[in-house]
Amino acid sequence: MAGAIIENMSTKKLVIVGVILLIFQVLSFLVGGLIAPSPTxxxxxxxxxxxxxxxxxxxxxxxxxxxxxxxxxxxxxxxxxxxxxxxxxxxxxxxxxxxxxxxxxxxxxxxxxxxxxxxxxxxxxxxxxxxxxxxxxxxxxxxxxxxxxxxxxxxxxxxxxxxxxxxxxxxxxxxxxxxxxxxxxxxxxxxxxxxxxxxxxxxxxxxxxxxxxxxxxxxxxxxxNGGFTKVWFAMKTFLTPSILIIMIWYWRRITLMTRPPVLLEKVIFALGLSMTFINIPVEWFSIGFNWTWMLLFGDIRQGIFYSMLLSFWIIFCGEHLMDQTERNKFSVYWKQVGPIVFGSFCLFIFDMCERGVQLTNPFYSIWASDVGTELAMAFIIVAGICACLYFLFLCFMVFQVFRNISGKKSSLPAMSKARRLHYEGLIFRFKFLMLVTLACAALTVIFFIISQVSEGHWHWGGHTVQVNSAFFTGIYGMWNLYVFAIMFLYAPSHKRYGDEQSNDLLHREDIQLTTTITHVDGPTEIYRMSGKEAQE
Incomplete structure (x- = not known):
């Protein structure tokens, strides 16, 4: 049975991909810190x-x-x-x-x-x-x-x-x-x-x-600042085709499978669509047209992406909990995804009450009245509390995934040496990917805090590093690289389990891995071994 690329790609190739993504991540920070001026x-x-x-x-x-x-x-x-x-x-x-x-x-x-x-x-x-x-x-x-x-x-x-x-x-x-x-x-x-x-x-x-x-x-x-706008537009113009190409390539691999796509595959594709939607540099048209609704449109695009991203993390972790009684069903996650959708809708209504009215009356402000100020502060406080609770819940789900995988490691000694090393590598890959996911969420929180309290620039030798610009471009680049990596690593592989294993594995039972991307028949464990393998 064909698995995902993250399961079948050699460690050497994965390291090369990781180094390339890391280089682009560093470049995205340097572009904002050393090339772009302050955002405003x-x-x-x-x-x-x-x-x-x-x-x-x-x-x-x-x-x-x-x-x-x-x-x-x-x-x-x-x-x-x-x-x-x-x-x-x-x-x-x-x-x-x-x-x-x-x-x-x-x-x-x-x-x-x-x-x-x-x-x-x-x-x-x-x-x-x-x-x-x-x-x-x-x-x-x-x-x-x-x-x-x-x-x-x-x-x-x-x-x-x-x-x-x-x-x-x-x-x-x-x-x-x-x-x-x-x-x-x-x-x-x-x-x-x-x-x-x-x-x-x-x-x-x-x-x-x-x-x-x-x-x-x-x-x-x-x-x-006009200089920051040009750098920002250039990044969006460069990143749009890269995400679009990987998304088309990813879905083409899904459609070549003999089975219908599973839930995780659909959610990854939806995440790619939302990233493409926020990437498309329609802001170029604002240079020649008097589009006063661009700020509101940008807020809507950003809200759709973050809603999709938060929902993806929940489903991504849930589909890796091997002991769940039900998987591959969106209805299983309605209790977690429902509040995210409801919160996003509330923020949309709040934004419409501010920038929506400003389309016809730029002097309007929801902060002008006591009721509006209290309402706005309530929205901000509730959104902040929900963000913290979500992050804690995400950490708890990742912890559950780690505990689940660690529990399955107890069976590894019963395997042959080649197979044991193979699955130890897979476990490390999935744990590392989960930690990267948490790091992305943490960096977003840090970005928000620094953008509020930082003076905006640091002096380093003879250079001035624009901190706010670096975080704007760096975090934006990080989300693109993260979505790119997820679609690439979770695309179906053309290899099959055992193709590169030693001869003692060739005639054994195919083994189900931690990712549910290839599973359509309900819950599975991190792997299944035949009775003969268990006796080994």
Whole structure:
């Protein structure tokens, strides 16, 4: 009976394959660490206070350029000139002078920073909420008129702390205010952008009352670096055909078998499909098209892949538990796979509530309200807890597989020397593959932690190593190499058991191995020996 390649390939060839995969894994880390720049760049802006003498939405107010707006330095000047708060517009031109945006930046994320000073007669209420009338426009040259892109009235809750005593002698000192989410655009299809922010005041409706004295408004723009985008696209373009080719080759070998594919073979093929789906570099089209949905589409692709990967690990370990009463049935794993699918669906709904709405209103943020913040935090906490529990459960299943295989090793001394050495090698191969699986899961967790706490780069001699970029490209390369290795090693082999064994094995009973990839008739043990073999 033909087995899998991992069972029949010689140790020398397997070592060569492993070394090649390891070299590619190291290269994937080096590409991000030494070639690619930091994944993102943050640029601070300070809004210019313009006077809108024509009231609301009569024109776009420019902080500089050919037709700059009428400016004021501070609100003291506005009071002296009898300019009302409703006639002041905070204008920000993106990018800074003599620069232009590029579609290689992929997305723009903005956070808002209010600079509020303490005034005894105008303090911030505990439940202070600022109402923002925000508008966004774009153009592709410096002479064209601004084209409106988005407009919305949003509310953001102020979370400010005054570091000193609230006394008259401390008037003029700034509050310490948290950054507020402001806007996210899923594409950078134009060269210049203009943001106009109004803070309308209406005492009767209590709009923008009790928010303190705002001195300035700052914006921080975050976008993906063009250099990192090019490296990322190049990796996806290179890896897509490699996974596609191995997937076609793998399924062709499955179809050449005289039996129908078993569950593990189907799941491996589905894993290859999900990897191909996330690899396909459709992002190239974002360079020439204004596809604002690319961020959401990327989240969906990533969610499908991770759901498939988590489900695969469960089935992969379960199919190697030889003492299970039932195998080769998807229904056996519904208790484990069901929560994964349900959790992925919940995360999809959460993403649609954020980025789905931003397709029509880039100023929307689920973090803007208390209910949205609590909901978002609940999702993140629950997802983190579930991820930890899943990893522990996966470790437990791998432990069960190890214990099961070790229990079967007690029968090895009863075999002939050649056969015993053969199966000792197989046991080592499967244990090593299980450890690699756990290492992949652990590296993903480490990647998430480092991306949150790391400064982003290390200095090593005369070189700067971009840690975040290295982990982005390294982990992405790792998943591709892992899927590639699984499809290659678990493809049916053209060899047959005993073809390369010594003559004393030629006329013995075929032996079932640890992998269930060739088993379609229910549970089997790590191997089965005839009574004659047991007596040997």
């Amino acid at each position: 760049t943050a640029i601070p802006y300070t809004a210019t206070k313009c006077v809108d003498i024509r009231k609301y939405h009569q024109k776009w107010l420019m902080p500089g350029g050919r037709n700059p707006c009428e400016k004021i330095q501070d609100f003291k000047e506005a009071t002296e000139r009898h300019i009302e708060a409703n006639d002041i517009v905070f204008a920000v031109h993106i990018p800074k002078p003599d620069l232009e945006m590029s579609s290689w930046f992929q997305f723009m994320l903005f956070v808002l920073q209010f600079e509020i000073v303490f005034k005894l007669a105008n303090q911030i209420d505990e439940a202070g909420v600022v109402t923002i009338d925000a508008s966004l426009a774009y153009r592709d040259d410096i002479v064209s008129e601004w084209t409106p892109m988005a407009h919305s009235k949003e509310q953001r809750k102020l979370n400010c702390v005054f570091p000193a005593n609230k006394t008259k002698k401390n008037e003029g000192l700034p509050y310490d205010c948290d950054l507020l989410p402001f806007m996210e655009v899923g594409t950078v299809a134009h060269k210049y952008y203009l943001v106009n922010i109004r803070l309308p005041v209406n005492e009767r409706k209590k709009i923008n009352i009790g928010i303190g004295e705002i001195k300035d408004i700052g914006l921080v723009s975050i976008h993906q």
